Amino acid sequence: MILPGATLGLLGGGQLGRYFAAAARTAGYGVWVLDPDPQAPAAAFATRHLCAAYDDADALALLGTHCAAITTEFENAPASALAALADQYQLPVRPAAAAVAIAQDRIREKQFFRDCGLPVGPYGVIADAAGIPAALTQVAYPAIIKTARFGYDGKGQVRVAGPTEAQAVLAAQPDLMPCVIEQLLPLAQELSVVLGRGVNGSVQCFPVAQNHHRHGILDVSIAPAEIAESLAQQVCSWASRVANTLEYVGVLGVEFFVLTDGSLLLNEMAPRPHNSGHYTIDAGACSQFEQQLRLVCGFPPLDPAPAANAVMVNLLGDQWHAGTPDWASLLQHPRARLHLYGKREARPGRKMGHFTLVGPDRQSLLEEAEQLRRTLGMSASD
Numbered sequence: 561m562i563l564p565g566a567t568l569g570l571l572g573g574g575q576l577g578r579y580f581a582a583a584a585r586t587a588g589y590g591v592w593v594l595d596p597d598p599q600a601p602a603a604a605f606a607t608r609h610l611c612a613a614y615d616d617a618d619a620l621a622l623l624g625t626h627c628a629a630i631t632t633e634f635e636n637a638p639a640s641a642l643a644a645l646a647d648q649y650q651l652p653v654r655p656a657a658a659a660v661a662i663a664q665d666r667i668r669e670k671q672f673f674r675d676c677g678l679p680v681g682p683y684g685v686i687a688d689a690a691g692i693p694a695a696l697t698q699v700a701y702p703a704i705i706k707t708a709r710f711g712y713d714g715k716g717q718v719r720v721a722g723p724t725e726a727q728a729v730l731a732a733q734p735d736l737m738p739c740v741i742e743q744l745l746p747l748a749q750e751l752s753v754v755l756g757r758g759v760n761g762s763v764q765c766f767p768v769a770q771n772h773h774r775h776g777i778l779d780v781s782i783a784p785a786e787i788a789e790s791l792a793q794q795v796c797s798w799a800s801r802v803a804n805t806l807e808y809v810g811v812l813g814v815e816f817f818v819l820t821d822g823s824l825l826l827n828e829m830a831p832r833p834h835n836s837g838h839y840t841i842d843a844g845a846c847s848q849f850e851q852q853l854r855l856v857c858g859f860p861p862l863d864p865a866p867a868a869n870a871v872m873v874n875l876l877g878d879q880w881h882a883g884t885p886d887w888a889s890l891l892q893h894p895r896a897r898l899h900l901y902g903k904r905e906a907r908p909g910r911k912m913g914h915f916t917l918v919g920p921d922r923q924s925l926l927e928e929a930e931q932l933r934r935t936l937g938m939s940a941s942d
């Protein structure tokens with residue numbers, strides 16, 4: 561077990577890393593962050609920022625010799641770097657490279673879910689050009705082509721009306737990257753759960769969140785989701801099965817689809833804290849980042865006591881089009897908590913921060929969230 565005073569190594573310095581570093585520093589740990597961006601949001605909370613590529617041998621050697629354990633906040637951190645830190649420097653790497661490698665690759669991830677005996681929507685695998693014709697027959701249309709790797713916030717995804725368009729989209733890629741084609745599913749709801757699994761194998765799930773996306777990016781999360789207890793239990797039990805099968809250590813986010821016929825499917829997982837778990841910072845007994853800290857340090861997960869009702873609204877760079885949004889109005893609200901990630905450049909679609917409303921009555925929180933969106937000049941949620 562790794563005690564306060566030790567230094568932890570973190571691959572990735574985005575907003576998730578910023579919260580992790582804040583939780584670790586609060587609890588008396590040091591944090592060294594590896595991120596090539598000189599303005600990485602986590603750097604402000606880190607004891608040291610190694611500004612280098614994720615596979616930079618010198619930077620990995622520094623982490624390897626100064627840190628007591630390694631974690632990641634960024635699912636595209638090279639699994640090879642995590643493996644090197646575990647093998648060459650004999651450090652606990654949580655989650656392990658093998659689990660991260662599965663979650664990084666949609667083809668491996670979907671197969672893994674199936675191997676766990678869990679359902680995913682119809683899809684075809686396009687590993688190379690020769691695999692295109694067979695893959696296009698695996699789904700009904702419309703469908704979505706997604707790159708197997710490096711996608712996030714809906715990036716690397718193209719919707720296609722039929723196999724002819726799918727063929728054209730794929731043929732237009734000079735270097736065809738491995739992809740999946742997924743049938744566009746009739747979604748009734750999107751749910752997610754964030755869980756923590758300890759080295760001792762014990763699992764604790766945070767309350768299930770209900771998510772609304774806009775243009776493929778998470779817009780609003782509502783927690784706890786207003787769903788039947790049996791459905792919430794199924795979500796937690798399937799996510800736990802995934803974590804147990806992976807022998808996962810750390811915080812894991814698992815995304816689900818509920819279809820209009822009521823069936824539940826897995827969408828994808830993230831080997832790290834998750835945007836839909838941000839409500840835990842303000843609305844629970846422990847945040848997903850404190851949980852990650854405990855697990856990385858080898859302690860069992862905290863029991864996240866039931867959360868108060870929470871509505872979290874993401875703030876994207878689009879909101880900065882007319883200058884800094886009207887924080888004064890937001891902050892006058894007695895239940896609104898503003899989070900900003902310290903990113904200097906507000907690009908469209910870039911996650912800049914979020915606000916959370918916490919209170920006893922879900923319906924009034926939703927109405928207040930809509931009111932605050934209007935105050936900030938945001939469009940109404942879908």
Ligand SMILES: Nc1ncnc2c1ncn2[C@@H]1O[C@H](COP(=O)(O)OP(=O)(O)OP(=O)(O)O)[C@@H](O)[C@H]1O
Pocket residue numbers: 681704706711712713714715742743744745746747750773776777778815827828
């Ligand atoms: N097969 C599908 N059928 C219907 N909607 C889908 C499908 N795949 C994706 N979507 C919609 O697009 C959103 C983003 O898709 P997905 O989770 O695969 O992307 P991502 O780029 O990994 O996003 P993130 O990392 O933000 O979760 C989903 O949450 C859902 O709203």
Ligand SMILES: [Mg+2]
Pocket residue numbers: 815827828
């Ligand atoms: Mg997703």
